[in-house]
Amino acid sequence: MKNKYDFLFAGVGGQGTILASDILCEIGLRCGYDVKKSEVHGMSQRGGAVESHVRWGEKVYSPLIEEGKTDFLLAFEMLEAARWPHYTAANTVAIINRHQILPPSVNLGQAQYPEEKEIESILAGTGAKVVWVDGAAKALELGNAALGGVVLLGALSIYLDEPVEVWEKTIAELVPAKFKELNIKAFQAGRELMQK
């Protein structure tokens, strides 16, 4: 067991970052870690940028991740991935969902949505490793756009040693009962995308 893992989730209000980070937190607990997580509710949920911090460790004090020290960045949306370079370091893996939600200024034609390359170069500043995941496409293929987050969790699970059964059992217990099978499929799809 490694003595700490930090996971920073970034996305847009309504994308399901809270549920996904809850699942990851619970998995940590079941695998014997002390866990904490933190997010801000309220105003930011009306389509604003959202972040969520999950920490696993032998003993976790702060519910927040420290700048420059996250092990993983899980971005549910591409532009949101680019907002967090100051949390990354050379050992950070940034797993990014290839999915765009245009902010109002872009909708109105007043601002430019950054290119994939630009996002990569922003994160490359610290040497973070960028991994693109076609989570949104996979989710649509499975018939529900909301599954993108669980596809990302599948991708993340490849980097960790925790047993797949714990992941699947926890997901099955925490998602709404009628979407259980679909979510497990999405999780497995995320793993397969990484193994290709």
Add this chain to the structure above:
Amino acid sequence: MKKIMSGNEAFAYGTYLAGIKVGAGYPGTPSTEVLENYSRYPGAYAEWSPNEKVAMDVGIGAALAGKRALVTMKHVGLNVAADSLFTVSYTGTNGALVIVNADDPSMHSSQNEQDNRHYAKASKVVMLEPADSEEAKRFVKIAVDISEMFDTPVILRSTTRLSHSKCVVELEDEPADVAVEPAAYERNASKYVMVPMNARQRRLVVEERLKKLAEYAETTPINYIEPGSGDIGVIAAGVNYQYAKEVFPEATFLKLGMVYPLPERLIRDLAGRVKQVVVVEELDPFIEEHVRLLGIPVKGREVFPGIAEFSQGRIRKHAAATGLVPKEADTPIFQTSQLPVRPPMLCPGCAHRPVFYALQRLRVAVMGDIGCYTLGAAPPLGSMHSCICMGASIGNVHGVDRAGVKDRTAAVIGDSTFFHSGIAPLINLISNGGNSTVIVVDNRITAMTGHQPHPGTGWTMMGKEVPNVSIDALARAVGFKKVDVINPYDFKLVMDTIREHTSSDEPSLIVSQYPCVLNIKEKKPAPAVDLDACNECGNCLRIACSPMTKVDGGVRIDPALCIGCGFCASVCNQGAIKVPN
């Protein structure tokens, strides 16, 4: 058994375990989920009151009748309830009275960043501050014990970071069923009727009580010294303790679970063990000033800023800059400011949108209020021009009009906000001969904080059906003659009504009524855009509805996001946006 709980879930669990039977509050981020979670426990009675003062009074009543009571609110809510708090401090409470009050450093969802520890000192009431969910659970019972032992209300302080972060909580045995004694009201005028003669007597009791509480603070197990090595002694409470443990892992700590009154001997004890005392606290130098008064040299505000919430990163940066901890390698500076921002927005199809668009078109100066509808201040709608605190709009517009402003003016206030603190200023408008226009944007629910019922909703938080208070009937009853109830999606009617009311010399009220579409999950088919008919005037983009995107030759509506309200179609002069029949 262990369970992961947020601070708010843990407060609720602790409330249940502590045998608290009556809970009252008014929603407000980050406090809302305390009462919501508590209401789901067996045997709980919980209510959303119309505002925090009413909630406090309900809690006081239950406590005076001998039951244990919980009152919840956000930091600014205590401003509203302060009048009751300052005097229940004198009367004492009989049954326990526990007030969970959540501050919001960094103003994640608030209009100011006040530090409510001052309220404990000013009202001479105990304040406890847990540092994680496990403590949030445990401290409720401790608060109940202190309240009953010392006959005092107790404030449990939270912050956004505690309320909304999650960690591991030990589950406990079900609370033993305390023999249910019928509530009884003790008739004791000298204790409970605060006329000056009685209050002067109680004033002495309060002072005695504070002395005993200061003594209790020295010995309670929730204030303790954690011996360390090295020269630094850190004093911290709440989530700042967690941050400080990461930055000063070797230091000796005085961990405070009780932030008012403060334990003088423990502080001196810590100072005696170390070369340098450091206070790590967000917002005001509340603990630091106390330590200074004891004549102990201390580093606090001279090292750490007094604005916005802390994190271990922020504390480390400032501690390193003043040599308290070694510097870490500099992290590179990143330029992310050129990225497009993503501000919160009104939901697709929100019924507040047409009202603000009309106010913009009619160039009305709008005194606003707090709720989802405050997003009407953001560009491109940009049609709210003041927002001070809940209930301020109606008094503000009356003041603006009395000052002789010639523009069209109006107050815009939400329905929950109206019931919270809009009724007294509405009566003021009539009873002082005012002529202002008030617009209530009535979406039948308290939307901003997650859809809680209010007096206009017709059901309670426990799911009971009750009479609903009609806003238009209330206005007529207090003397308004010009009152109109309109459907906000009938845009011509919205324009005509606002134009007419704001030009009239009479005091008047408009209720713009349609349920919050997020709450009722409304979803009708999206309109189609006829690109040939579109002349790219950009009108529809100025309503700022997120499904609409500018594309070559016109606009596109994302059918996945659009809820089919049809408002964009009614602002298109070319008839290019067609609502499916």
